Amino acid sequence: MSWLLERLHKHKNNRGLMANLRCVLVDNKKHRAWPALNRLGVAIKDDNSAYIAGLFATHPEETSAGNFGATCKAIEQKRGEERSDDSKLTSTERRFQHLLAAERAELYGRILRLVLMAKSQGVPVNYEKLIPDLKFWGNRTKTEWASVFWTQDATPLAEEDK
Numbered sequence: 001m002s003w004l005l006e007r008l009h010k011h012k013n014n015r016g017l018m019a020n021l022r023c024v025l026v027d028n029k030k031h032r033a034w035p036a037l038n039r040l041g042v043a044i045k046d047d048n049s050a051y052i053a054g055l056f057a058t059h060p061e062e063t064s065a066g067n068f069g070a071t072c073k074a075i076e077q078k079r080g081e082e083r084s085d086d087s088k089l090t091s092t093e094r095r096f097q098h099l100l101a102a103e104r105a106e107l108y109g110r111i112l113r114l115v116l117m118a119k120s121q122g123v124p125v126n127y128e129k130l131i132p133d134l135k136f137w138g139n140r141t142k143t144e145w146a147s148v149f150w151t152q153d154a155t156p157l158a159e160e161d162k
Helices: 003-010 015-025 027-040 047-058 068-078 091-100 104-121 127-135 139-151
Strands: none
Touching: 003 027, 003 047, 003 127, 015 027, 015 047, 027 047, 047 104, 047 127, 068 091, 068 104, 068 127, 068 139, 091 104, 091 139, 104 127, 127 139
16 A cells, blocks of 8 residues: 555544545635644655645545446446447446546546545445556556446447347
């Protein structure tokens, strides 16, 4: 477990600290999170660690399995969204595609929305894997997430009768 997650687990029940950490997710409230980040040993300029701390404070239900693609797939399943035979995407698939198309400047907001959806559906998040994925955001991470999201329960297409 990373040092950040260890420290977050120690303070998980400190409601005041968690409330202050959530402020890092809102641009005009970030200054409220700085003392809390300092107490955790997170540098204020370390955007990824600060962001993970804010996400954890928002939704502390955690898993050690899968990446964020698996989390999004679990959200889709919990919401009862079923893929149809036509090319129409489910709403979670559209959000997930939107996330994969994100540039670094847009990434945090899109992840936050999906973490809030995960919270509402009771789906845990693998923060341990999310830390390096955010740090090294690029084609490799996007491909790993997409392959988990779209191949988890893939069934082969039936051949047409001749």
